[in-house]
Amino acid sequence: xxxxxxxxxxxxxxxxxxxxxxxxxxxxxxxxxxxxxxxxxxxxxxxxxxxxxxxxxxxxxxxxxxxxxxxxxxxxxxxxxxxxxxxxxxxxxxxxxxxxxxxxxxxxxxxxxxxxxxxxxxxxxxxxxxxxxxxxxxxxxxxxxxxxxxxxxxxxxxxxxxxxxxxxxxxxxxxxxxxxxxxxxxxxxxxxxxxxxxxxxxxxxxxxxxxxxxxxxxxxxxxxxxxxxxxxxxxxxxxxxxxxxxxxxxxxxxxxxxxxxxxxxxxxxxxxxxxxxxxxxxxxxxxxxxxxxxxxxxxxxxxxxxxxxxxxxxxxxxxxxxxxxxxxxxxxxxxxxxxxx
Amino acid sequence: xxxxxxxxxxxxxxxxxxxxxxxxxxxxxxxxxxxxxxxxxxxxxxxxxxxxxxxxxxxxxxxxxxxxxxxxxxxxxxxxxxxxxxxxxxxxxxxxxxxxxxxxxxxxxxxxxxxxxxxxxxxxxxxxxxxxxxxxxxxxxxxxxxxxxxxxxxxxxxxxxxxxxxxxxxxxxxxxxxxxxxxxxxxxxxxxxxxxxxxxxxxxxxxxxxxxxxxxxxxxxxxxxxxxxxxxxxxxxxxxxxxxxxxxxxxxxxxxxxxxxxxxxxxxxxxxxxxxxxxxxxxxxxxxxxxxxxxxxxxxxxxxxxxxxxxxxxxxxxxxxxxxxxxxxxxxxxxxxxxxxxxxxxxxxxxxxxxxxxxxxxxxxxxxxxxxxxxxxxxxxxxxxxxxxxxxxxxxxxxxxxxxxxxxxxxxxxxxxxxxxxxxxxxxxxxxxxxxxxxxxxxxxxxxxxxxxxxxxxxxxxxxxxxxxxxxxxxxxxxxxxxxxxxxxxxxxxxxxxxxxxxxxxxxxxxxxxxxxxxxxxxxxxxxxxxxxxxxxxxxxxxxxxxxxxxxxxxxxxxxxxxxxxxxxxxxxxxxxxxxxxxxxxxxxxxxxxxxxxxxxxxxxxxxxxxxxxxxxxxxxxxxxxxxxxxxxxxxxxxxxxxxxxxxxxxx
Numbered sequence: 001x002x003x004x005x006x007x008x009x010x011x012x013x014x015x016x017x018x019x020x021x022x023x024x025x026x027x028x029x030x031x032x033x034x035x036x037x038x039x040x041x042x043x044x045x046x047x048x049x050x051x052x053x054x055x056x057x058x059x060x061x062x063x064x065x066x067x068x069x070x071x072x073x074x075x076x077x078x079x080x081x082x083x084x085x086x087x088x089x090x091x092x093x094x095x096x097x098x099x100x101x102x103x104x105x106x107x108x109x110x111x112x113x114x115x116x117x118x119x120x121x122x123x124x125x126x127x128x129x130x131x132x133x134x135x136x137x138x139x140x141x142x143x144x145x146x147x148x149x150x151x152x153x154x155x156x157x158x159x160x161x162x163x164x165x166x167x168x169x170x171x172x173x174x175x176x177x178x179x180x181x182x183x184x185x186x187x188x189x190x191x192x193x194x195x196x197x198x199x200x201x202x203x204x205x206x207x208x209x210x211x212x213x214x215x216x217x218x219x220x221x222x223x224x225x226x227x228x229x230x231x232x233x234x235x236x237x238x239x240x241x242x243x244x245x246x247x248x249x250x251x252x253x254x255x256x257x258x259x260x261x262x263x264x265x266x267x268x269x270x271x272x273x274x275x276x277x278x279x280x281x282x283x284x285x286x287x288x289x290x291x292x293x294x295x296x297x298x299x300x301x302x303x304x305x306x307x308x309x310x311x312x313x314x315x316x317x318x319x320x321x322x323x324x325x326x327x328x329x330x331x332x333x334x335x336x337x338x339x340x341x
Numbered sequence: 342x343x344x345x346x347x348x349x350x351x352x353x354x355x356x357x358x359x360x361x362x363x364x365x366x367x368x369x370x371x372x373x374x375x376x377x378x379x380x381x382x383x384x385x386x387x388x389x390x391x392x393x394x395x396x397x398x399x400x401x402x403x404x405x406x407x408x409x410x411x412x413x414x415x416x417x418x419x420x421x422x423x424x425x426x427x428x429x430x431x432x433x434x435x436x437x438x439x440x441x442x443x444x445x446x447x448x449x450x451x452x453x454x455x456x457x458x459x460x461x462x463x464x465x466x467x468x469x470x471x472x473x474x475x476x477x478x479x480x481x482x483x484x485x486x487x488x489x490x491x492x493x494x495x496x497x498x499x500x501x502x503x504x505x506x507x508x509x510x511x512x513x514x515x516x517x518x519x520x521x522x523x524x525x526x527x528x529x530x531x532x533x534x535x536x537x538x539x540x541x542x543x544x545x546x547x548x549x550x551x552x553x554x555x556x557x558x559x560x561x562x563x564x565x566x567x568x569x570x571x572x573x574x575x576x577x578x579x580x581x582x583x584x585x586x587x588x589x590x591x592x593x594x595x596x597x598x599x600x601x602x603x604x605x606x607x608x609x610x611x612x613x614x615x616x617x618x619x620x621x622x623x624x625x626x627x628x629x630x631x632x633x634x635x636x637x638x639x640x641x642x643x644x645x646x647x648x649x650x651x652x653x654x655x656x657x658x659x660x661x662x663x664x665x666x667x668x669x670x671x672x673x674x675x676x677x678x679x680x681x682x683x684x685x686x687x688x689x690x691x692x693x694x695x696x697x698x699x700x701x702x703x704x705x706x707x708x709x710x711x712x713x714x715x716x717x718x719x720x721x722x723x724x725x726x727x728x729x730x731x732x733x734x735x736x737x738x739x740x741x742x743x744x745x746x747x748x749x750x751x752x753x754x755x756x757x758x759x760x761x762x763x764x765x766x767x768x769x770x771x772x773x774x775x776x777x778x779x780x781x782x783x784x785x786x787x788x789x790x791x792x793x794x795x796x797x798x799x800x801x802x803x804x805x806x807x808x809x810x811x812x813x814x815x816x817x818x819x820x821x822x823x824x825x826x827x828x829x830x831x832x833x834x835x836x837x838x839x840x841x842x843x844x845x846x847x848x849x850x851x852x853x854x855x856x857x858x859x860x861x862x863x864x865x866x867x868x869x870x871x872x873x874x875x876x877x878x879x880x881x882x883x884x885x886x887x888x889x890x891x892x893x894x895x896x897x898x899x900x901x902x903x904x905x906x907x908x909x910x911x912x913x914x915x916x917x918x919x920x921x922x923x924x925x926x927x928x929x930x931x932x933x934x935x936x937x938x939x940x941x942x943x944x945x946x947x948x949x950x951x952x953x954x955x956x957x958x959x960x961x962x963x964x965x966x967x968x969x970x971x972x973x974x975x976x977x978x979x980x981x982x983x984x985x986x987x988x989x990x991x992x993x
Contacts, residue, residue, distance in 0.1 A: 045784060062784045090818040096784040112785055114820060135822025135856035137785055154826045155859060173858065180864055182826060225793055245793055312756055313790065329756050331411050
């Protein structure tokens with residue numbers, strides 16, 4: 001039974017379950033309503049949420065608080081397990097906490113006050129704070145390696161932070177030259193830790209290679225308005241999902257041909273084939289992922305709209321296996337159980 | 342001023358004591374009220390420090406009704422996009438299906454509310470939900486009737502069938518009773534048995550009547566022939582088939598024959614021995630008195646109306662309805678003197694007075710949802726004459742604007758309201774411009790959404806104002822980078838100048854730059870304001886100095902002053918920065934450059950002298966200034982000497 005969490009504008013956290021019956025008669029993947037299991041009040045808007053482990057989630061609130069909720073499977077209730085009330089703050093005001101990422105038991109949060117705060121679940125106080133990490137709002141954060149995180153901010157910069165170092169400055173700053181377009185979301189490739197995708201205010205999808213250079217590898221026009229979230233598929237990373245203020249959810253699928261002999265090409269597995277074909281041939285040539293094929297016309301990149309019709313802004317999405325969930329400003333949740341990955 | 346249609350309702354504010362004067366202020370969807378100290382006579386009384394907020398429309402905060410607003414918004418937007426140029430014949434089925442969509446949304450909400458009302462333990466919540474359910478029931482009833490009469494506007498024959506459907510849909514208790522009877526051990530002996538049979542007859546559900554009567558017939562073998570006769574009568578009643586080949590006149594003829602048959606049966610006293618069957622016979626003839634005898638089974642006057650039409654005049658036309666409606670209502674309601682608002686609304690609908698329907702609904706309901714959407718749909722069907730109001734624009738737009746303005750006060754439903762404003766051609770934009778600036782912006786994400794709405798509609802004033810609000814907030818919290826990115830978005834040069842001043846002040850105070858990550862990476866945004874450009878270039882100067890690229894640093898420094906990029910107030914700092922360069926062993930500034938520096942220094946000191954004669958400045962400050970200037974002069978002179986010598990030297 002798949003479970004997903006949702007945050008509603010009424011400031012509640014809700015847990016829903018979608019049955020795992022994929023009856024053969026279903027053509028439209030959106031059939032079958034999710035069932036509400038339980039819900040709990042939440043102080044302030046939920047700006048981000050993440051699973052900490054099987055039973056717990058962490059939420060980032062617009063009041064600057066970071067909360068851990070525990071889902072009790074037996075009684076189907078939610079309770080607050082831990083709360084850090086003013087994790088992000090201004091001297092005389094609340095600062096919204098905009099992003100949270102966990103690697104149990106460590107939790108890293110970022111906020112509009114430009115601080116990065118590290119917590120540990122089950123520990124009262126703050127483990128580490130990077131004050132003034134950014135002079136502008138940090139919009140999102142993700143883990144690059146176990147000790148490194150990546151943040152994006154509203155002046156269009158990607159900053160790499162290494163927790164092994166004691167200093168309060170980033171170890172690397174990457175940005176697009178030209179207009180400083182705010183970046184809103186970031187996600188790392190599940191298998192190849194140097195590939196990162198970001199989305200920004202102008203709706204462009206950028207794929208970066210953090211080892212090489214400080215400018216993005218490829219830029220793709222994705223949406224006509226702010227891109228709120230970008231996610232690689234966790235088990236099938238040739239698939240990427242983006243959602244935007246313009247009300248669309250795009251499914252990006254890449255499979256690259258490269259200039260290889262034709263007998264090695266063909267079929268949907270071409271990305272697998274290309275990798276093994278290239279390594280012995282070059283020897284020194286690095287493994288090139290399909291995402292870093294640079295010119296998107298060289299690699300085959302397909303995009304499909306996932307939502308049936310025009311909706312208000314799609315604020316958030318998540319994907320696991322063949323199941324995709326997204327939420328819109330029209331207070332609707334769409335569940336697609338048959339995503340072709 | 343126009344006369345009011347109804348007396349205004351009085352609301353008591355419990356917290357304000359009797360007899361006190363109140364002050365008030367209007368808000369977008371509510372009114373703020375407070376106690377004043379004013380007393381009509383005598384000394385002024387004590388004040389009270391509370392402000393009370395009074396809201397008329399509670400519905401937008403109901404979690405279940407929100408679904409109604411969201412779904413109907415979706416349907417509304419879909420309706421607006423129906424192309425105007427299609428012929429009305431193909432548009433009518435679309436309009437009917439849209440109307441059905443609206444109604445199904447209402448029904449879904451009703452069901453959910455009903456579930457909550459039944460399952461909750463909180464009595465207050467239960468009553469509230471119960472009230473909302475009855476309001477929604479009434480709304481759906483009215484909407485359904487409007488759909489039948491106005492939108493579908495079926496011709497004679499089909500009209501009655503639709504009205505029958507309408508009545509059947511809104512009288513669900515018959516089925517419940519029937520279920521109870523049928524599930525009992527001996528249905529024919531159940532005390533409600535005949536009630537169920539008669540109700541079915543009144544609704545024209547003759548098949549069910551026949552099935553029920555079979556049970557009774559089995560119990561009374563002696564009267565079998567009578568039951569058979571009744572069965573025949575019932576089976577022979579003609580119903581108009583719209584899709585069939587029979588014309589209306591043919592149907593009418595057939596019906597009259599059947600009617601005569603039934604009459605003959607009654608005159609023959611065929612059913613005289615069984616009062617129930619005789620009763621059914623009389624009902625089939627449409628006998629008014631018999632029908633009126635069964636008021637409790639009918640329940641409402643409109644049920645009476647439809648039943649009477651079914652058994653007296655099945656080929657009724659739309660235009661004839663209102664005669665029957667008025668008389669039926671009078672006949673049915675003569676025990677009570679005053680008809681309820683719902684009755685008036687339905688009567689107005691039967692009389693085809695659409696404006697009256699809308700007016701009465703507006704008065705009776707506390708939320709504009711129903712009238713706004715219904716009027717919009719009727720307007721699309723071209724059923725509303727362009728009825729210009731004394732104020733504002735036409736009726737449809739007025740109602741939509743009122744509804745959307747109400748939505749705007751809600752912290753998240755305001756996004757729906759934007760689409761409604763978009764489809765009000767005359768005043769929508771103005772309303773939107775005024776309302777959008779007042780959306781509270783707690784988070785940056787919300788501000789971005791608001792900005793996106795404004796930018797899509799080219800509301801540049803609002804964009805600037807919102808960006809300025811966010812930038813000021815950021816500045817107040819010392820988030821200079823955020824403030825700068827907001828002023829870049831608004832292309833607000835004045836604000837960018839303000840922020841740069843703050844940076845420069847910080848530098849003068851602390852001696853180092855804060856937020857280097859921002860200043861170092863300004864990019865083309867630097868050109869937004871002169872001060873910002875200066876800031877970027879000044880930082881560049883420091884970087885060059887740090888990298889020991891002295892020649893370039895010197896050149897840059899000079900150009901900052903000569904090209905007048907640097908504000909005069911900063912020149913002293915710049916010249917002081919030049920000192921270490923002048924003091925270097927190697928000659929960095931050329932002779933020409935030195936002359937220019939001296940010129941700048943003179944310009945600066947002369948302008949300072951004019952203003953320096955104020956006695957406010959303490960002595961130490963003046964001393965410091967004078968010393969600085971002297972040091973500079975000395976360094977410049979020395980540098981000039983060395984430069985002239987160096988440039989004059991010829992290498993042999």
